[in-house]
Structure formats: C-alpha cells, structure tokens
Amino acid sequence: xxxxxSSRPYHHGRLREALVDAGVALAxxxxxxxVVLRAATRATGVSNNAAYRHFxxxxxxxxxxxxxxxxxxxxxxxxxxxxxxxDPDPVVDAWVRFDALGRAYVEFAxxxxxxxxxxxxxxxxxxxxxxxxxVGASGLGPYQLLGARLDELVEVGAIPAERRPRAEYAAWSxxxxxxxxxxxxxxxxxxxxxxxxxxxxxxxxxxxxx
Amino acid sequence: xxxxxSSRPYHHGRLREALVDAGVALAxxxxxxxVVLRAATRATGVSNNAAYRHFxxxxxxxxxxxxxxxxxxxxxxxxxxxxxxxDPDPVVDAWVRFDALGRAYVEFAxxxxxxxxxxxxxxxxxxxxxxxxxVGASGLGPYQLLGARLDELVEVGAIPAERRPRAEYAAWSxxxxxxxxxxxxxxxxxxxxxxxxxxxxxxxxxxxxx
DNA sequence: CTCCTGAAGTTGACAGTGACAACATTGACG
DNA sequence: CGTCAATGTTGTCACTGTCAACTTCAGGAG
Numbered sequence: 001x002x003x004x005x006s007s008r009p010y011h012h013g014r015l016r017e018a019l020v021d022a023g024v025a026l027a028x029x030x031x032x033x034x035v036v037l038r039a040a041t042r043a044t045g046v047s048n049n050a051a052y053r054h055f056x057x058x059x060x061x062x063x064x065x066x067x068x069x070x071x072x073x074x075x076x077x078x079x080x081x082x083x084x085x086x087d088p089d090p091v092v093d094a095w096v097r098f099d100a101l102g103r104a105y106v107e108f109a110x111x112x113x114x115x116x117x118x119x120x121x122x123x124x125x126x127x128x129x130x131x132x133x134x135v136g137a138s139g140l141g142p143y144q145l146l147g148a149r150l151d152e153l154v155e156v157g158a159i160p161a162e163r164r165p166r167a168e169y170a171a172w173s174x175x176x177x178x179x180x181x182x183x184x185x186x187x188x189x190x191x192x193x194x195x196x197x198x199x200x201x202x203x204x205x206x207x208x209x210x
Numbered sequence: 211x212x213x214x215x216s217s218r219p220y221h222h223g224r225l226r227e228a229l230v231d232a233g234v235a236l237a238x239x240x241x242x243x244x245v246v247l248r249a250a251t252r253a254t255g256v257s258n259n260a261a262y263r264h265f266x267x268x269x270x271x272x273x274x275x276x277x278x279x280x281x282x283x284x285x286x287x288x289x290x291x292x293x294x295x296x297d298p299d300p301v302v303d304a305w306v307r308f309d310a311l312g313r314a315y316v317e318f319a320x321x322x323x324x325x326x327x328x329x330x331x332x333x334x335x336x337x338x339x340x341x342x343x344x345v346g347a348s349g350l351g352p353y354q355l356l357g358a359r360l361d362e363l364v365e366v367g368a369i370p371a372e373r374r375p376r377a378e379y380a381a382w383s384x385x386x387x388x389x390x391x392x393x394x395x396x397x398x399x400x401x402x403x404x405x406x407x408x409x410x411x412x413x414x415x416x417x418x419x420x
Numbered sequence: 421c422t423c424c425t426g427a428a429g430t431t432g433a434c435a436g437t438g439a440c441a442a443c444a445t446t447g448a449c450g
Numbered sequence: 451c452g453t454c455a456a457t458g459t460t461g462t463c464a465c466t467g468t469c470a471a472c473t474t475c476a477g478g479a480g
Contacts, residue, residue: 048459052458173384174387177389184330186353202379257430
C-alpha cells in the first residue's frame with residue numbers, strides 16, 4: 001500500500017541509467033580502468049550480475065560511459081564558445097571563438113582528467129560513436145564543433161579557403177596531443193605556470209599555421 | 211657433471227631480462243594492459259611468483275617494459291634522421307631532418323601501435339623516466355632529439371631565435387596528438403590514404419607555425 | 421671437505437574481477 | 451486468477467595480483 005516499501009524493491013526501475021551514472025562517477029575519479037562491473041553494481045545496491053540484463057559485457061557498459069564523457073567534453077566546448085566577448089570585427093571574433101574552443105578542450109582535459117581519458121578509451125570492439133552519440137546540446141560532437149569554427153574562419157576571410165580541407169586534423173591533433181601529454185604523458189608533472197605557457201605555445205602554433 | 215642438465219636449472223640466470231623481454235613481446239601484440247605478470251612468467255617457463263624476486267609488483271615490470279618501448283621509439287627516430295638525403299642548402303637540410311623526425315614518430319605509432327601505447331603508459335606511481343632511460347643509441351630520448359632539431363633550425367636561420375623557447379611543446383603536441391588519434395582515438399579506422407593526408411596536414415601546420 | 425646462509429624459484433592460498441548457468445521474483449496482460 | 455517474460459540473485463569458474471611459507475642451490479667460513 002505504501003508507495004515506497006521499506007526494503008529496496010526487487011525491480012530497480014532504471015538500473016541501466018543508474019549503472020551508467022555509477023560508471024561515470026568511477027571514471028571521473030579514477031579513469032576508464034576503474035569502470036568495473038562489480039563496482040558499478042555495488043554502488044547501485046544491486047547484485048554482481050544484474051548488469052548483464054542491460055549490458056552484454058563490461059565493454060558495453062564502458063562504451064556507454066565513454067559516450068557520456070565525450071558529451072561532457074562537447075558541452076564544455078559549447079559553453080565556452082557561447083560566452084566569449086563579442087568583438088565588432090567578425091575576423092577577430094572568429095579567432096576569439098576558435099581560440100576559446102581549443103582552450104576549452106585543454107581545460108576539460110586538465111580539470112577532468114578521468115573523464116577525458118575515458119572519453120577516448122572506447123573499447124576496440126566498437127569503432128566510434130554512432131551519429132547522435134557523444135554530442136553536446138547542439139547535437140554536435142567535439143569534432144563537428146571544431147569544423148564549424150574552421151568554417152567560420154573561412155567565411156570571414158580569416159584563412160584562405162584552400163587551406164580549409166582537413167584542417168580539423170591539424171588543429172585537433174595539436175590540442176589533443178597537448179592534452180594527453182599533460183594528462184598521461186611526460187608533461188603530467190610540470191607546474192601549473194608551465195602548463196599555461198605550453199597551452200599558449202600550442203594555440204599560437206595552430207593560429208599561425210592553420 | 212654434465213654442463214647442461216636435462217631439465218631446466220633451478221636458477222634461471224637472467225630471469226629479470228627474460229621477463230622484460232616477454233613483457234615487451236606482450237606489449238607489442240596487445241598493448242600495455244597485456245603486460246601481465248603471469249603471462250610473462252609463463253612465457254619464460256618459470257612459476258607465477260618468480261617475478262617477485264626481481265620486481266616489487268606488476269607496475270615495476272610494466273615500467274621496465276615502457277622504458278624499452280620508449281627506447282624503441284627513440285631508436286627509430288635516430289635512424290630516420292641519420293638517413294635522409296642531404297641537401298646542399300643547410301636550411302633545406304634542417305627542414306628535411308625536422309620533417310623526417312615527425313614522420314618517424316607517427317610511423318612508429320602506426321607500425322607498432324602496441325609499443326607506442328606502452329611507451330606512454332608509464333604507471334602513475336612513477337613520474338617519468340630517469341635520465342638515461344628510454345633513450346636511443348645517442349643517449350637522447352625523443353624529447354631531446356626534437357630539441358636538437360629545433361636548435362638546428364635556429365642555428366641555420368630557418369626560424370627566428372625568439373620563437374625557439376618551448377617550441378618542443380608545440381611540435382611534440384601536434385605529432386603526438388595525431389599519433390594517438392590514429393591509434394586509440396576516433397581516427398583509428400580511417401583508410402591509409404587518409405592517414406597520409408592527415409600526416410601531411412599536421413606536418414605542414416608545424417612547419418608553418420613553428 | 422662440511423656446513424650454513426642467503427638469494428632465487430616454487431607451492432599454496434586469498435581476494436577481486438568478468439562471465440556463464442540456473443534459479444527466484446514480480447509486474448503486466450490475458 | 452494464471453501465465454510468462456523481463457529483471458534480479460545465487461553459485462560457480464577461470465584468471466589476475468599478491469602474500470606467506472617452503473625448497474633448491476651456489477658460494478664462502480670453518
């Protein structure tokens with residue numbers, strides 16, 4: 001009769017979502033290796049194997065967690081390019097937003113290292129995110145958000161059109177490389193001031209070379 | 211009496227080296243996660259726990275394997291800059307070697323993905339390689355090899371001296387980012403021709419922006 | 421030569437993990 | 451009211467890292 005029985009109901013109701021939530025929390029604290037079935041079920045107050053009703057195996061749970069992390073990255077990028085001070089000159093404005101996008105990427109990597117590593121730890125069995133997965137509020141993923149900025153740079157005449165094709169590869173590589181070197185790699189222990197310098201140098205490279 | 215007893219001698223003789231060799235083989239085939247104590251001891255024909263006489267724990271073995279992988283990267287980079295056709299113009303020559311270094315880095319990542327991932331999978335407990343570790347024949351690591359190329363670019367006047375400080379961060383990030391995106395990341399399934407285009411675009415970015 | 425000591429390797433055990441099979445519960449639908 | 455399929459549980463197995471206790475063996479003290 002009571003709406004909420006004293007003990008947990010046998011059927012959880014939204015176990016799948018709850019497990020992904022738990023996985024996201026694990027990933028945030030410890031990275032993708034910590035996304036472990038038993039830890040997720042334990043955190044959800046459910047038995048070891050309950051997860052197998054919703055995920056074929058650990059990789060399938062991890063994949064869902066990775067997608068959430070990629071979305072978190074896209075969301076921060078969207079947020080940071082929505083805000084920046086608008087300049088009367090459209091060329092300056094396009095550069096400011098482009099710069100802000102790169103900063104957002106590295107900001108995410110350094111402030112949420114566990115999520116960042118997880119976003120790119122998609123199990124090898126699954127190739128990449130399907131369309132509509134790992135996206136932000138606009139429905140675009142990090143790669144598409146970058147493409148939109150590059151398109152704008154061409155539109156306002158900030159860069160010549162013939163340099164547009166595949167420019168994503170170049171900009172993305174530079175910013176992604178810095179992020180991983182700072183996160184997992186040999187740069188993980190440099191002081192904060194040096195990090196800022198590294199970010200500046202990398203963004204300068206991209207702006208000058210794109 | 212006989213020099214070589216029929217069954218394996220109780221004392222292996224060079225077990226530590228043999229275990230690292232086994233770990234390197236595992237890393238090559240499957241990446242750092244596959245560097246597993248029991249697999250290494252099994253491959254060496256020795257019991258589970260024999261490794262604990264030479265390594266405090268799995269991380270210590272993995273660290274030794276990572277160092278070997280980093281050395282392999284350094285060795286390929288050395289090899290590729292030793293060979294390139296020498297141009298009479300020292301400026302052209304410096305650019306050719308610089309370009310060859312970047313290509314070698316990405317070549318290593320794509321031809322030996324397991325080793326590449328392992329080289330940067332140094333356990334979090336150890337911060338980075340001590341001096342003299344992870345180096346090539348010249349005694350320099352990948353980072354130092356890059357620095358030497360940048361120094362040369364300045365010396366021959368190919369780039370102004372005021373752009374030299376921290377230029378490693380920029381060049382390294384671009385090439386490392388491409389390597390990881392091609393290896394683990396969303397670019398891992400693009401066709402070979404597209405890979406080449408991506409490499410060209412990234413190297414152009416670095417050459418123009420450095 | 422004998423004996424002993426410590427380094428190197430082995431055996432046995434335990435906890436944590438992913439995964440499978442068989443069983444229990446429950447809500448929805450006839 | 452009865453059935454059944456979805457959902458959750460229990461039991462079990464293989465594999466891993468790690469610890470403790472045991473065994474083998476090489477080399478030096480006497």
